[in-house]
Amino acid sequence: MGSGSSKNLDTSSHGSGEEKDDHGGGQLYVSLKMENHKLKGDLVPHVYGSVPLVGSWDTSKALPMERESTSMWELSFVVPPNHETLDFKFLLKPKYNNVPCIEEEGSNRQFMGGKLQGVARLAVFKFNADDILEYQVLIKADRVSPFDLAASWRAYQENLEPSTVRGIPDVSINSLPDGVDKGSSTSLDLDLEQYLVPAPATPVVYAANLTETPRSLKHGGAFSKGDVSTKDTCVSVDPPATIKEVEFVVPDPPKLFHPPGMVESKSAGTFIPQQKQDIFRAIFVDRGVGSPRLVKSASADTLTGSGKPGAKRSMPAAAGAVAAAAVADQMLGPKEDMHLAIVLVGLPARGKTFTAAKLTRYLRWLGHDTKHFNIGKYRRLKHGTNQVEVNHIYGLDFRIYCLNAYYLRQSADFFRGDNPEGMEARNEVAALAMDDMTTWMQEGGQVGIFDATNSTSERRNMLIKMAEGKCKIIFLETICNDRQIIERNIRLKIQQSPDYADEPDFEAGYQDFKRRLDNYEKIYEPVNEGSYIKMIDMVSGHGGQIQVNNISGYLPGRIVFFLVNTHLTPRPILLTRHGESLYNVRARIGGDTPLSGNGELYAKKLTNFVEKRLKNERAASIWTSTLQRTILTANQIVGFPKIQWRALDEINAGVFDGMTYEEVKKNMPDEYESRKRDKLRYRYPRGESYLDVIQRLEPVIIELERQRAPVVVVSHQAVLRALYAYFADRPLHEIPHIEMPLHTIIEIQMGVTGVQEKRYKLMDS
Numbered sequence: 001m002g003s004g005s006s007k008n009l010d011t012s013s014h015g016s017g018e019e020k021d022d023h024g025g026g027q028l029y030v031s032l033k034m035e036n037h038k039l040k041g042d043l044v045p046h047v048y049g050s051v052p053l054v055g056s057w058d059t060s061k062a063l064p065m066e067r068e069s070t071s072m073w074e075l076s077f078v079v080p081p082n083h084e085t086l087d088f089k090f091l092l093k094p095k096y097n098n099v100p101c102i103e104e105e106g107s108n109r110q111f112m113g114g115k116l117q118g119v120a121r122l123a124v125f126k127f128n129a130d131d132i133l134e135y136q137v138l139i140k141a142d143r144v145s146p147f148d149l150a151a152s153w154r155a156y157q158e159n160l161e162p163s164t165v166r167g168i169p170d171v172s173i174n175s176l177p178d179g180v181d182k183g184s185s186t187s188l189d190l191d192l193e194q195y196l197v198p199a200p201a202t203p204v205v206y207a208a209n210l211t212e213t214p215r216s217l218k219h220g221g222a223f224s225k226g227d228v229s230t231k232d233t234c235v236s237v238d239p240p241a242t243i244k245e246v247e248f249v250v251p252d253p254p255k256l257f258h259p260p261g262m263v264e265s266k267s268a269g270t271f272i273p274q275q276k277q278d279i280f281r282a283i284f285v286d287r288g289v290g291s292p293r294l295v296k297s298a299s300a301d302t303l304t305g306s307g308k309p310g311a312k313r314s315m316p317a318a319a320g321a322v323a324a325a326a327v328a329d330q331m332l333g334p335k336e337d338m339h340l341a342i343v344l345v346g347l348p349a350r351g352k353t354f355t356a357a358k359l360t361r362y363l364r365w366l367g368h369d370t371k372h373f374n375i376g377k378y379r380r381l382k383h384g385t386n387q388v389e390v391n392h393i394y395g396l397d398f399r400i401y402c403l404n405a406y407y408l409r410q411s412a413d414f415f416r417g418d419n420p421e422g423m424e425a426r427n428e429v430a431a432l433a434m435d436d437m438t439t440w441m442q443e444g445g446q447v448g449i450f451d452a453t454n455s456t457s458e459r460r461n462m463l464i465k466m467a468e469g470k471c472k473i474i475f476l477e478t479i480c481n482d483r484q485i486i487e488r489n490i491r492l493k494i495q496q497s498p499d500y501a502d503e504p505d506f507e508a509g510y511q512d513f514k515r516r517l518d519n520y521e522k523i524y525e526p527v528n529e530g531s532y533i534k535m536i537d538m539v540s541g542h543g544g545q546i547q548v549n550n551i552s553g554y555l556p557g558r559i560v561f562f563l564v565n566t567h568l569t570p571r572p573i574l575l576t577r578h579g580e581s582l583y584n585v586r587a588r589i590g591g592d593t594p595l596s597g598n599g600e601l602y603a604k605k606l607t608n609f610v611e612k613r614l615k616n617e618r619a620a621s622i623w624t625s626t627l628q629r630t631i632l633t634a635n636q637i638v639g640f641p642k643i644q645w646r647a648l649d650e651i652n653a654g655v656f657d658g659m660t661y662e663e664v665k666k667n668m669p670d671e672y673e674s675r676k677r678d679k680l681r682y683r684y685p686r687g688e689s690y691l692d693v694i695q696r697l698e699p700v701i702i703e704l705e706r707q708r709a710p711v712v713v714v715s716h717q718a719v720l721r722a723l724y725a726y727f728a729d730r731p732l733h734e735i736p737h738i739e740m741p742l743h744t745i746i747e748i749q750m751g752v753t754g755v756q757e758k759r760y761k762l763m764d765s
């Protein structure tokens, strides 16, 4: 502890100068700064000393310094110019704890007559004989006018006052102070790896393996059992279906709704008893592009609002634009328009399968029942074992081995335009897949993505004929003229495609694939027929163009918009919930409270993390919601633009905002049960459902797809569940139950090989 004494100086009293000679009304603005890039655990620089403001030599009352930048800590106060002597020292200790507490070496520092006495020396902290940390010390005392002082005091107050967070402009940037180089933070004592925790299994899987398995294989038809093994690494199970129930709600006759024990809700407004409940079952329609099953009237006994125990409440299967479009298409559109086939066209290694997988993920996330049919997978399952060439080379033993390994590879000759057997075999599997797709549509499926080269008009005509009266076809042609990208795709193909899984020699595989490519190029005919979207050199996300022909309707329009905005430039997306809020501590729903002590600590840790993780990035942006718990969590991150998005606000809990789950259960057991039964579709009275949240997040997804620089999203539990589900390709019904812990960062890597995930847990919740 520091020693020595001085006359008492109460620097907290800004008005104290009035009783004394203030030298023309000015005051001394004193700023103490310490600088070092290194941090020791959660030790924060503090000041303690001889006056009450700085703890009267009591370390537990020492004043924490504020972090001004990566490496600079600051504490400022105001004293009258004729102030009395202040003795003080610097300390290192945790902000909310008194141990460990390391006092700086040497004698007390003394501030007298507006000046630091003696030489300004480094602050040296000794942890043990070999472990010493030195801080550069800067002390400044400036005379300021009472007006300046008042202004800066107000600014200081405003910054502290949580409710004025809303005063922060929608887009802001706290820049680094002069002289602080962003690159200099490399010495930050923060090893990201130590925070890594296991992420839910997200193996890198070749996208085609996750596509549909032929029906005939499932039902034991054209794909004889002897042809393949069902090794699960190769044959995928069907992805969980999107919502199939087909209900819809329309504006309703009023219903009285008397929630007992209702409390005033801050964000949803005061609850008015006898408000009408916006729930009434009307007609059944499908979502998305529609369904052959048209209007069906509701049965009265499923109407709700009765308040009777066990009474079911009708919940919409779709929300917002998806529902509106479904109604329009259902009522006005031609029958075949209710089902949409996106037929890919393009040479091999142009990113067709990747684009198809991405589009499937997006449409499923929006709630459209979508399936991806990869004809390569059909081909491997149907014709894989028949390749004489492979047997000639490797002999019978190898053939048996390959049977167990699920398929054999066709050589480049199989893909020659002048190989009638090859052509017939390929057309046969294409027809089988098309058949499967249209059958599935007749059962209610909405969007089929038909993923093959479909490189001649003859093939495309065959598909058009098969689709007649069953679905509408839009061709999606991917054209790439960038040799480097094609080269990269070829290499990825040799590494990832099951076609080359049993080819130990990379170069042999590479040469074979090049020959396959040549064969396709010889016969390739660009699309010029029907409805089409041509993506030309769009992969990198800059330049390129999209050409569309004969495209109309809600869903085709959304698809074009999505494709215009996606690209493959690798970049990380960091998702995190805000630091713990005061409502989180009290287990209250929603609200707009500031952070708890734990939450503030997380805000600091997150700041360090982001600084370290993005230190080599030329650009990045920080997105928050408009609620103060996210804004405060991101507040200390400097150097990157911050953007507030209303769309990132937490699910609106309507009249339950501010209650605990226990209170809801006690006062509104029916509501509680309804939500428990179907959390995805349950809409809080005067609030939102998860489906509503997904709808409002669509522009956020599009923007995340479009961004080429890293983005840090600081948002809320429900919102992050929905965003995460998009990247992790999790089915809709799972979304409300996805684990989304506090104080954890989920890093999503988007790139050519798909989506990968890492998780960092910075502290316990």
Ligand SMILES: O=P(O)(O)OC[C@H]1O[C@@](CO)(OP(=O)(O)O)[C@@H](O)[C@@H]1O
Residues within 6 Å of the ligand: 577, 581, 583, 584, 588, 589, 590, 591, 650, 651, 653, 715, 716, 717, 718, 736
């Ligand atoms: O849908 P559930 O599981 O209730 O989760 C959403 C809830 O999470 C909470 C916390 O319980 O979010 P938040 O992290 O933004 O505070 C609630 O405010 C919100 O209503």
